Amino acid sequence: NAGVTQTPKFQVLKTGQSMTLQCAQDMNHEYMSWYRQDPGMGLRLIHYSVGAGITDQGEVPNGYNVSRSTTEDFPLRLLSAAPSQTSVYFCASSYSGGLEPQHFGDGTRLSIL
């Protein structure tokens, strides 16, 4: 049972490049979310999804795009990378997003030069 799998684990980009961070879960969870973690700021919600075909914005959505075509996958797209997007990105999932705790992947460390 893999849980929540994030790829890649590390990535370096140049300013202006685009890329997709992958997130997959094998627990049949309806709720999935993306967070970024920056020093001294904890985790901040970027986008979330309550089920296939449904997405919504979190606290810091600008510069990011998401889609949810299947229950298992929730990719995060950086449209035009900026140095301010240098961060560690975590994907999480849970059955319904309510009282069930979210399960986190191990993160993608992204550096934008």
Place this chain on the structure above:
Amino acid sequence: DQQVKQNSPSLSVQEGRISILNCDYTNSMFDYFLWYKKYPAEGPTFLISISSIKDKNEDGRFTVFLNKSAKHLSLHIVPSQPGDSAVYFCAASALGSSNTGKLIFGQGTTLQVKP
């Protein structure tokens, strides 16, 4: 504006003693609170939670206390063990009728338990 605050960036305690991690929040709509533990190079893992209808929840060595009037919660670890050394995040959610599960996290407190 930080809605969930952990004002102590770090805490150091001796093995066997009690660790107390604190968290304050400002949004009175929050009704569900969680603590996550995070080791380096890993994702956060769920530790314990509490609903606003309770003022205490216990799970083994971990107890969370909620003081709604003060908008304050704390995590007690007794006895503390070296393996508890990690970053602890407090998180809050306003479930209400929306039930979207959006979590607001504090900045984290790094706990070091010395042998």
